Amino acid sequence: MEAIEQYAWIGWLAIIAVFLVIEMVSGELTFLMLGVGGAFGLGAGLVGAPIWLQVIVAAAAAVALLVFVRPPLLRRLRRGADDRAFNVDALIGLAGVVTETVTAMSGRVKLANGDSWSARVRGDRPLAPQTPIRVESIQGATAFVTTRSTEEN
Structure with a gap:
């Protein structure tokens, strides 16, 4: 010991x-x-x-x-950590406009940050070009979008 x-x-x-x-x-x-x-x-x-x-x-x-x-x-x-969303998470909720008719299968949108994305809409109602949209979610390289209300414009 x-x-x-x-x-x-x-x-x-x-x-x-x-x-x-x-x-x-x-x-x-x-x-x-x-x-x-x-x-x-x-x-x-x-x-x-x-x-x-x-x-x-x-x-x-x-x-x-x-x-x-x-x-x-x-x-x-x-204390100094940046809690802002970045990369794909930063696109959720971002506004944009339809550039090619968006259906449940295909379409294109231009987002407020200048990016152009392939897009789809959930449901059967297609979105015509120049329709204001908002990004709901991103899956892979496809943005799932919905129309923006007039208050959001």
């Missing part, structure tokens, strides 16, 4: 290294907090604490960091 206590610092370094590597892959700050908790256990061992106290110090520090430090850090990291 004396040898374990004497060389516990090697175990703590290994645990810290493993947690930091896992943190680099995950990026959620959980394993970073566990690694810092391990550093507290290492520190306790370096000042001469018995192994059971080192484990308690490491566990308490890790739990405290997970509860009190991780949530504000995550909020701060995500």
Whole structure:
């Protein structure tokens, strides 16, 4: 048991290294907090604490960091995230106009952003050229559209 206590610092370094590597892959700050908790256990061992106290110090520090430090850090990291839709999701709800008659099988529309898309309409009623439309959904390279009301124009 004396040898374990004497060389516990090697175990703590290994645990810290493993947690930091896992943190680099995950990026959620959980394993970073566990690694810092391990550093507290290492520190306790370096000042001469018995192994059971080192484990308690490491566990308490890790739990405290997970509860009190991780949530504000995550909020701060995500504070500047752009929550706007992009790519195909940004086209949903976009206005446009029919350029070639749109039926349940085919058609073309020009969207407000300047893109021209193949389009379909749900149902049997075709849309004539110059009809104002709104994009309901995108499936593959096809926009499913509906007519726009006069209030939306």
